Amino acid sequence: MHVTIWHNPACSNSRGALKLIRDAGFEPVVIDYLDSPPDIATLRQVLAESGLSAHELVRSKEQSFGELGLADADEATLLAAMAEHPRLINRPVVRTARGTRLCRPPETVLELL
Structure with a gap:
């Protein structure tokens, strides 16, 4: 497998x-x-496969989460942030x-x- x-x-x-x-x-x-971050399409695919939302995949305790003001962000904004800042990916x-x-x-x- x-x-x-x-x-x-x-x-x-x-x-x-x-x-x-x-x-x-x-x-x-x-x-x-962290060295080879997934793009937004790959992140969307992982969300679809896993049944998770972007809110469940993002690391809300990561410092950049607060710095980027992501607490009330929508899915598209979170996906873009995770693609740009892979430390945000759980x-x-x-x-x-x-x-x-x-x-x-x-x-x-x-x-x-």
């Missing part, structure tokens, strides 16, 4: 999900989304043939394997 993870090595949830994937015998495609996002999930807590990834 093909497994992709949007990964931030500084994030304990992301490291935990990656470990669980590898412990289950899969070597995922690891996307460092992680880890895992995509497999079984679905797409924001894997917080990391054990959520087991539903996809």
Whole structure:
């Protein structure tokens, strides 16, 4: 099975999900989304696949969230902000043939394997 993870090595949830994937015998495609941020179309696709809203995918505790005044932003504004400022994207996002999930807590990834 093909497994992709949007990964931030500084994030304990992301490291935990990656470990669980590898412990289950899969070597995922690891996307460092901070260096290679997804475009708006990809973000929309992930939202559609996961059933999440942009409000659920955005990291509202990130400093730039407040600096950019995103508290009352609509979906389009949040998507544009996440594409431009990838630190705003919550992680880890895992995509497999079984679905797409924001894997917080990391054990959520087991539903996809």
